[in-house]
Amino acid sequence: MQAAGQAISQGGRWSSILLIIAVLGMATAQYLSF
Amino acid sequence: MDLYVIVLRILHIFGAVFWAGTTFLFTGYVGPAVMASGPEGNKFMQALLGQTRFLRVIAAAAGLTALSGLLLYWRASGGLRPAWIGTGTGLGFTIGGLAGLIAFGFAIAMQNRAGRRLAALGREVRRAVGRPLPSREPRCRLPGRPSARAGGGRPSC
Numbered sequence: 001m002q003a004a005g006q007a008i009s010q011g012g013r014w015s016s017i018l019l020i021i022a023v024l025g026m027a028t029a030q031y032l033s034f
Numbered sequence: 035m036d037l038y039v040i041v042l043r044i045l046h047i048f049g050a051v052f053w054a055g056t057t058f059l060f061t062g063y064v065g066p067a068v069m070a071s072g073p074e075g076n077k078f079m080q081a082l083l084g085q086t087r088f089l090r091v092i093a094a095a096a097g098l099t100a101l102s103g104l105l106l107y108w109r110a111s112g113g114l115r116p117a118w119i120g121t122g123t124g125l126g127f128t129i130g131g132l133a134g135l136i137a138f139g140f141a142i143a144m145q146n147r148a149g150r151r152l153a154a155l156g157r158e159v160r161r162a163v164g165r166p167l168p169s170r171e172p173r174c175r176l177p178g179r180p181s182a183r184a185g186g187g188r189p190s191c
Contacts, residue, residue: 011141011143014137019053021133025130026126026130028130032126
């Protein structure tokens with residue numbers, strides 16, 4: 001079961017980085033659209 | 035801005051807040067705490083993944099965010115017009131959208147992996163319930179070495 005937690009943690013790390021990039025991209029796009 | 039875009043934006047923003055917030059919380063705090071807790075962490079993970087809809091809800095939030103984002107992108111780009119995609123706004127939405135879609139792929143892969151492990155654990159438990167659980171104590175104790183569970187110095191076989 002801890003392996004499942006580890007899988008979630010590893011996937012979560014990459015997801016976190018990608019989600020931050022996504023939010024920054026969206027924020028930049030919104031800023032440029034004004 | 036029409037109602038269609040307003041509804042999509044609400045779904046997109048709420049879905050993304052829930053999805054990203056849960057991901058950050060789990061990756062930053064819950065995951066490391068589970069790893070540090072040993073067997074108790076195992077129990078917690080078992081309850082979280084097996085007895086709640088955690089994985090399904092995260093996947094649903096991620097799916098809703100991705101779908102509403104794709105529809106908003108389609109609308110904003112006027113049906114994927116290259117002229118719009120080349121602008122600063124278009125590039126920002128494109129890069130952000132691609133990063134979000136890859137993160138969505140990670141979320142689904144993660145759910146499948148954890149789900150497979152849970153299913154394997156469930157099979158193991160069912161097999162174990164079908165036959166007596168293996169005991170750590172020897173089946174036949176020597177008379178000189180009493181065990182509290184066996185009830186005094188009486189040999190157990």
